[in-house]
Amino acid sequence: MFGVLLKRELQLLNRKKSELLNPLFFFLVVTSLFPFGVSPEPELLAQIAPGVIWVCALLSILLSLDVLYREDFEDGSLEQMVLTGASPTAIVAAKAAANWLLTALPLIIMSPLIGVLLNLDTNAFGAMTWSLALGTPSMCFIAAIGMSLTIGLRRGGILLALLVLPLYIPILIFGAMTVNAASQGHDYLGHLALLGAALALTLSLAPWAAGAALKVSISE
Amino acid sequence: MDWTWFFRLGSPKWFYQTAGRWLPWIWGLTLAGLMTGCFWGLFIAPPDYYQGELQRIMYIHVPAAYLSMFVYVVMAVSGAIGLIWRMKMAYMVSISCSPIGAGFTFLALATGSLWGKPTWGTYWVFDARLTSELILLFLYLGHMALFNATDDLKKADKSAAILAIVGVVNIPIIHFSVEWWNSLHQPASLTRLEKPAIDSSMLYPLLVMIVSFKLFFIATLLPWIRNQILWRERDTQWVRELVKS
Numbered sequence: 001m002f003g004v005l006l007k008r009e010l011q012l013l014n015r016k017k018s019e020l021l022n023p024l025f026f027f028l029v030v031t032s033l034f035p036f037g038v039s040p041e042p043e044l045l046a047q048i049a050p051g052v053i054w055v056c057a058l059l060s061i062l063l064s065l066d067v068l069y070r071e072d073f074e075d076g077s078l079e080q081m082v083l084t085g086a087s088p089t090a091i092v093a094a095k096a097a098a099n100w101l102l103t104a105l106p107l108i109i110m111s112p113l114i115g116v117l118l119n120l121d122t123n124a125f126g127a128m129t130w131s132l133a134l135g136t137p138s139m140c141f142i143a144a145i146g147m148s149l150t151i152g153l154r155r156g157g158i159l160l161a162l163l164v165l166p167l168y169i170p171i172l173i174f175g176a177m178t179v180n181a182a183s184q185g186h187d188y189l190g191h192l193a194l195l196g197a198a199l200a201l202t203l204s205l206a207p208w209a210a211g212a213a214l215k216v217s218i219s220e
Numbered sequence: 221m222d223w224t225w226f227f228r229l230g231s232p233k234w235f236y237q238t239a240g241r242w243l244p245w246i247w248g249l250t251l252a253g254l255m256t257g258c259f260w261g262l263f264i265a266p267p268d269y270y271q272g273e274l275q276r277i278m279y280i281h282v283p284a285a286y287l288s289m290f291v292y293v294v295m296a297v298s299g300a301i302g303l304i305w306r307m308k309m310a311y312m313v314s315i316s317c318s319p320i321g322a323g324f325t326f327l328a329l330a331t332g333s334l335w336g337k338p339t340w341g342t343y344w345v346f347d348a349r350l351t352s353e354l355i356l357l358f359l360y361l362g363h364m365a366l367f368n369a370t371d372d373l374k375k376a377d378k379s380a381a382i383l384a385i386v387g388v389v390n391i392p393i394i395h396f397s398v399e400w401w402n403s404l405h406q407p408a409s410l411t412r413l414e415k416p417a418i419d420s421s422m423l424y425p426l427l428v429m430i431v432s433f434k435l436f437f438i439a440t441l442l443p444w445i446r447n448q449i450l451w452r453e454r455d456t457q458w459v460r461e462l463v464k465s
């Protein structure tokens with residue numbers, strides 16, 4: 001069931017290429033705003049780079065959610081899927097997985113480029129890629145909870161940010177700490193392990209919470 | 221075991237009347253407790269060896285911080301009861317908790333930063349305990365915002381309950397943050413199993429304050445719940461008669 005749903009999501013997203021590219025452009029544009037806004041000095045940029053990359057990645061993922069959820073809700077296909085007996089848990093898990101594959105993965109691939117732009121220490125590139133690889137799936141699954149809760153609301157967008165961002169803070173902290181530790185030449189495996197633990201927690205619990213929320217949202 | 225008391229709790233009318241009868245007593249106990257605790261803590265208990273009179277902020281800060289977490293757990297558990305047994309009273313309790321909990325969280329943060337300025341030299345640092353407490357405040361705000369975002373009460377109840385349950389992850393993080401990370405904040409002085417790391421001359425007024433804060437929580441929670449009952453049951457016979465008289 002999960003495989004079929006995932007295939008559907010990937011196919012649908014694949015046909016909306018411009019919507020897929022938007023979060024990536026956002027990521028690129030916003031990160032390159034920081035040198036203008038803060039200071040173009042290489043040392044300062046290198047210092048703030050880990051945090052900037054992580055915060056921008058987080059916001060890009062938040063922006064990529066509407067295509068996945070709201071359109072399906074508005075044209076009624078979400079409701080039809082639940083009516084045909086697909087479990088809401090599998091639906092949201094497939095959506096979160098598709099979200100990760102088509103938004104977060106390109107973002108991770110793009111992140112070294114941003115690192116170069118922001119003069120990130122070369123030792124930290126590996127840590128940045130690994131921390132994003134472990135942290136972004138948790139963010140996609142937490143976003144699935146927030147999206148399922150707010151999908152039926154008229155002004156869901158701003159509320160989504162209010163609900164989801166507090167839950168992102170721990171991931172953001174560990175993610176940025178990993179990159180920071182690496183750029184200063186410290187050992188960063190401990191922070192990565194915590195990110196992995198957060199991923200295990202969200203993977204095993206978030207789909208069920210999101211599924212329950214989805215069921216509430218589409219019952220009218 | 222006799223469960224009738226539990227099911228009677230589910231009746232809004234019974235709850236409304238009983239809560240109304242208990243409220244004056246609870247308020248009386250709360251005020252007596254708060255006055256005793258404040259007087260004991262502020263005048264009788266000895267000042268701290270290092271911090272002097274400053275340390276007396278503890279008698280407000282610690283109970284407020286403790287209650288901020290306690291209220292969240294009450295909110296999440298009653299939300300879960302509502303989802304599992306579909307008790308509408310449980311939802312009303314859950315919804316009524318968040319404004320009060322947000323108040324306690326704000327109080328804990330405010331007293332903490334006032335305490336931090338003279339002792340740590342700063343009002344605010346982004347360390348583990350302070351950040352996780354701030355997240356708790358955001359969770360309360362999100363809970364209130366989500367509940368108020370829709371007019372469909374049933375949906376709002378359930379969504380808010382799910383959000384409350386998801387946010388419970390934060391509670392152990394707050395509690396253990398001072399042990400897991402190097403924090404400016406001191407580790408807990410009160411633990412259930414070990415001998416408390418605080419002298420009994422300070423411990424007893426603190427305990428009085430914690431108990432009175434809990435009573436204060438109940439005393440403010442009940443009117444919120446009673447308002448919810450009146451609002452939600454506004455089409456029933458007994459509420460109409462009550463409002464008319």
